[in-house]
Amino acid sequence: MRLLLVEDDKALSADLAKQLGQHGFAVDRVFDGVEAAYMGENEPYDVIVLDLGLPEMPGIDVLKQWRSKQLAIPVLILTARSAWHEKVDGFRAGADDYLSKPFHVEELLVRLEALVRRSKGITSAHIEAGGLKLDEATQSVEMSMDNRLETITLTGVEFRLLRYLMMQPGHVFSDSHLLEHVYDYDSEKESNVIEVYISKLRKKLGKERILTRRGQGYLFSVKVR
Ligand code: CA
Secondary structure: OEEEEEOOOHHHHHHHHHHHHHOOOEEEEEOOHHHHHHHHHHOOOOEEEEEOOOOOOOHHHHHHHHHHOOOOOOEEEEEEOOOHHHHHHHHHOOOOEEEEEOOOHHHHHHHHHHHHHHHOOOOOOOEEEOOEEEEOOOOEEEEEEOOEEEEEEOOHHHHHHHHHHHHOOOOOEOHHHHHHHHOOOOOOOOOOHHHHHHHHHHHHHOHHHEEEEOOOEEEEOOOOO
16 A cells, blocks of 8 residues: 655654554655645555645645545544644545544554545455455454465565455456555566566465456456355
8 A cells, every 4th residue: 555654754754654664555755745745646645644734835735735636545634732723624624534643653553544444445444355354463364264264474565465456356456556556656666576476475365366357457356266
């Protein structure tokens, strides 16, 4: 999942980016409102964390600009603890959730995961499809094999790719689309990397879980023998 982190406090930004990265988000960082506005409009993010107090352009104006341009990406705003009116203004400008500073990263993570699930139309508290259940906290997947429940651990990239496919089962995603949602802006992207990780996932989960549509891409199949 691609995440845009808009926070001008460099130390906080670096710390958050590291922890979000460890939890399966491909994070791009920006430090002022003008760059935030540009990146939000031009890169395919799944969720955005937006600090309100920013140089160049206030966060609230960035958010208003995005919403006026029909940008529907879920946005969580970061506010000062005492400033209740910032929360009200934030929601009026189109925010989907907020956290007051200081906060625990665990809380940010579960809020972001819930926001993304909701935005993809998932109503349950987990990502489940085709008899597989994804555990976002441990980055593993549960599947029943021979009437037993097996837990399969995933590497970071395997988890990010499988989570993306499982959130919209039956939906065909091209290689380039998957690359854009699994990797951040700055990472080196080998052209066949998605193919390589799809094949790793098939070895772990069985061939029939992820189907190839020639010339179109990949989909997570809910119909498993
Ligand atoms: Ca700030």
